[in-house]
Amino acid sequence: MPDRWLGIVVSSDKITMVDVEVPKAGPLIIQADISWRLQSGDRASAYKVMHRGVADYAREHNIARVVIKGSAVSLRRNLENRTGFALRFVFVLHPIPF
Secondary structure, eight states: OOEEEEEEEEOSSEEEEEEEEEOSSSOOEEEEEEEEEOOSSOHHHHHHHHHHHHHHHHHHTTOOEEEEOOOOOOSSOOHHHHHHHHHHHHHHHSOOOO
8 A cells, every 4th residue: 555645835824735645656646735824813822723733634644754845045034934934843843643
């Protein structure tokens, strides 16, 4: 049975996930392409909700590996860049349990 991988790209206020089946040979098979917006209000609560949603998705769909795209270096350090960085950091500090 092929592994399922989850690729995650984080922007300032949303994440996009691509769920793929990775066979031993042949092309990847895309199972889902999902985008979720970060809820407004308290950032800590919003990050917790986002982490729980991704963890639940990974568990329910038997995801074997998660790949999180890193951010590009920006010369402009603004609030939008810091928010995206913080959301990526949530998944690094609190790995999704399998």
